[in-house]
Amino acid sequence: MSGVGKERRSVQVAIVGGGIVGTCVARELSRYKLDVLLIEAEPEVGWGTTKANSGIVHGGFHEEPGTLKAKFCLPGNQMFPKLCEELDVTFVQNGILLVARTEEEMEVVQRYYQRGKDRGVNLRLLSQEELFELEPNLNRSIVGAMYAPEGGSVMPFELAAALMENAIQNGAQLLVENPVINGWVDGDKKYLETPQYIIEADIVVNVAGLKADEIARLFGDAYFSILPRKGEEYLFDLSEKNVVTSTIFPVPSEISKGILVIPTAAGNLMMGPTSHNVPAKDDLATTYEGFRQIYEGAKSLVPNLQVRKVIAQFAGLRAASDRGDFIVEFSPRVRGLIHLAGIESPGLTAAPAIAAHVPEMLKDKGYVLEPKEDFNPRREPVIRFNELSHEERDELVRKDPSFGRIICRCETVTEGEIVDAIRRGARTLDGIKFRARGGAGRCQGGFCQPLVMEILARELNITLEKVTKRGPGSEMIMYHAKELLRDGVRQ
Ligand SMILES: Cc1cc2nc3c(=O)[nH]c(=O)nc-3n(C[C@H](O)[C@H](O)[C@H](O)COP(=O)(O)OP(=O)(O)OC[C@H]3O[C@@H](n4cnc5c(N)ncnc54)[C@H](O)[C@@H]3O)c2cc1C
Incomplete structure (x- = not known):
C-alpha cells in the first residue's frame, strides 16, 4: 500500500474508465441508491476508443452465435432509440446494407440473413432493382444485398458525455484527469490510487478499455490480455452528405467487418476502418497504406467517392481481448471486482445492454440494490x-x-x-x-x-x-x- 499524504475518498462503487461502457454503467447504477464515482484518466469522458470509431449502431446479425458479442449486440441496438431520445442525443436510424459483389458473396450474405433471422433481427433480402432504388450511387456490379432497417448511427462522444451528465444529475460523481496508477485489496474493500487520491470502494468496475488488463493486474488478475487493433477512418465534407443514406457493409473478413461507407450521425460521410494488430496502445497514426486500402475498398462499394472531399482522418484502437470475445464477469479472485474488458466492436452498440446487465450481476452475487424513486432518465435538452x-x-x-x-x-x-x-x-x-x-x-x-x-x-x-x-x-x-x-x- 502507498499513497501517503493523498486525499482519501470512500464510495460504494468506483468505475475505472469513462468510455461509452463506463458512462453507460455510471448512468445505469445511478438508478439505484448507490454512491457511484467514475474515475477517468483524461480531462473529459469519451476520449478513448469511444471517440475514434465508426459510430454505427450495428444490426445484430454479424456476431458468431454463442458469443457475448452476440448476447449484447442486438439488445443494445434495441435500446438506442429510447436511450438517445431520453438523453437528447442525435441518433439516425439510417439502416444497414450488407452487399454482395459476386454470387459467392451473395451466399455469404444469405448466411448472415439466416443468422440474423434466427435471433429475431428485422432483415430483408433486396433485389438489385430494390437496392439501386434505395441507393442509386452504389456500384452497379453489386449483385444483391441484405437490408437491416434498425441499424443506425450515433455520435459516440456526444452519447458518452450525455450519459455522464445524466448520471451526475442522478447523483453519480466524476473525477477526471486522475488515472488509476495502483490498486490493492484489504478485506472486503478495494483501494484505487490516482495522482491525487486514494479511493476506497466496495465494488470496482474495470472498464478501462485498452488498459483493462493493466487495471486487472493491479488486483492480481493476470488471466487476460488486451491486444490493440488499429482502425483508420477518413471523413468527407458535408457536401458529400447524400451520396449514400444507409451504412454500406461488404461481406466481412475473418478479423473485421471490412471497409465500409458510413453516413455519420453528424451528416458527414466516412470511409473505413482498417483492421491491423499493432504493438503499442498509443499508436493512433494514420498511414498512406491505410488510406489506400480504405479508398480502394470504399470505391468498390461507392465508385464516385472523391478523395479531395476528405476533410479529416483519425485512427482508433480496438481493445481486443485474447479470448476473441467480450469479457463480462466478476474477478475469480477478488470479491466485488467486475471486469468489462475486451469490448471491441460492436462495443458501442452493446454498451447499453452490457451496462444494464451489471445490476443483475451484482444482485446475483447478493448485493442489495434499492431503486431511487426520483431517478430522472432525461437530460436537459441541447439547443442545436x-x-x-x-x-x-x-x-x-x-x-x-x-x-x-x-x-x-x-x-x-x-x-x-x-x-x-x-x-x-x-x-x-x-x-x-x-x-x-x-x-x-x-x-x-x-x-x-x-x-x-x-x-x-x-x-x-x-x-x-x-x-x-x-x-x-x-x-x-x-x-x-x-x-x-x-x-x-x-x-
Ligand atoms: C476503428 C474502430 C471502429 C469501431 N466502430 C464501431 C462501430 O461502428 N460500432 C460499434 O458498436 N463499435 C465500434 N467500435 C468499437 C467501440 O468503439 C468500442 O467497443 C467502445 O468504444 C469501447 O468503449 P470502452 O468504454 O470499453 O473503451 P474506451 O472508450 O477506450 O474507454 C476506456 C476509458 O478508460 C480510460 N482509462 C484507461 N486507463 C485508465 C486508468 N488507468 N485510470 C482511469 N481511466 C483510465 C480511458 O481514458 C478511456 O476513457 C469501433 C472501434 C474502432 C477502433
Whole structure:
C-alpha cells in the first residue's frame, strides 16, 4: 500500500474508465441508491476508443452465435432509440446494407440473413432493382444485398458525455484527469490510487478499455490480455452528405467487418476502418497504406467517392481481448471486482445492454440494490441552432444574444452553444468539437479556434495560455513574442 499524504475518498462503487461502457454503467447504477464515482484518466469522458470509431449502431446479425458479442449486440441496438431520445442525443436510424459483389458473396450474405433471422433481427433480402432504388450511387456490379432497417448511427462522444451528465444529475460523481496508477485489496474493500487520491470502494468496475488488463493486474488478475487493433477512418465534407443514406457493409473478413461507407450521425460521410494488430496502445497514426486500402475498398462499394472531399482522418484502437470475445464477469479472485474488458466492436452498440446487465450481476452475487424513486432518465435538452427554424432562431436570439453570434461557420455553431457545452463539462478545444461541433467542419477549426479559445478562457476563468486542445501538454499558446526572442526562435 502507498499513497501517503493523498486525499482519501470512500464510495460504494468506483468505475475505472469513462468510455461509452463506463458512462453507460455510471448512468445505469445511478438508478439505484448507490454512491457511484467514475474515475477517468483524461480531462473529459469519451476520449478513448469511444471517440475514434465508426459510430454505427450495428444490426445484430454479424456476431458468431454463442458469443457475448452476440448476447449484447442486438439488445443494445434495441435500446438506442429510447436511450438517445431520453438523453437528447442525435441518433439516425439510417439502416444497414450488407452487399454482395459476386454470387459467392451473395451466399455469404444469405448466411448472415439466416443468422440474423434466427435471433429475431428485422432483415430483408433486396433485389438489385430494390437496392439501386434505395441507393442509386452504389456500384452497379453489386449483385444483391441484405437490408437491416434498425441499424443506425450515433455520435459516440456526444452519447458518452450525455450519459455522464445524466448520471451526475442522478447523483453519480466524476473525477477526471486522475488515472488509476495502483490498486490493492484489504478485506472486503478495494483501494484505487490516482495522482491525487486514494479511493476506497466496495465494488470496482474495470472498464478501462485498452488498459483493462493493466487495471486487472493491479488486483492480481493476470488471466487476460488486451491486444490493440488499429482502425483508420477518413471523413468527407458535408457536401458529400447524400451520396449514400444507409451504412454500406461488404461481406466481412475473418478479423473485421471490412471497409465500409458510413453516413455519420453528424451528416458527414466516412470511409473505413482498417483492421491491423499493432504493438503499442498509443499508436493512433494514420498511414498512406491505410488510406489506400480504405479508398480502394470504399470505391468498390461507392465508385464516385472523391478523395479531395476528405476533410479529416483519425485512427482508433480496438481493445481486443485474447479470448476473441467480450469479457463480462466478476474477478475469480477478488470479491466485488467486475471486469468489462475486451469490448471491441460492436462495443458501442452493446454498451447499453452490457451496462444494464451489471445490476443483475451484482444482485446475483447478493448485493442489495434499492431503486431511487426520483431517478430522472432525461437530460436537459441541447439547443442545436442549425436545426432551428428562422422563427425559432429569432426568438432564441432575442432571449439570449449569444445565440446570435456564429463562432463556427462550417457547422453553424453559436457562442451560446459553446457556452452551454462548457457548462455541461467541456474543458478543452476537443471537448467543444465533440460536444458542440465547433471546429468539426471543413476548415477543422482554422477560422473558429481562436474564438473558441477566448470563450473557453473567459468561461473557465483561465488565461489563454492555459487553454488546451486535449488537456495538459497540448496548450495552444506556447510562446509570447518576447519569449520567442528570448529563446532565440526567429524566422
Ligand atoms: C476503428 C474502430 C471502429 C469501431 N466502430 C464501431 C462501430 O461502428 N460500432 C460499434 O458498436 N463499435 C465500434 N467500435 C468499437 C467501440 O468503439 C468500442 O467497443 C467502445 O468504444 C469501447 O468503449 P470502452 O468504454 O470499453 O473503451 P474506451 O472508450 O477506450 O474507454 C476506456 C476509458 O478508460 C480510460 N482509462 C484507461 N486507463 C485508465 C486508468 N488507468 N485510470 C482511469 N481511466 C483510465 C480511458 O481514458 C478511456 O476513457 C469501433 C472501434 C474502432 C477502433
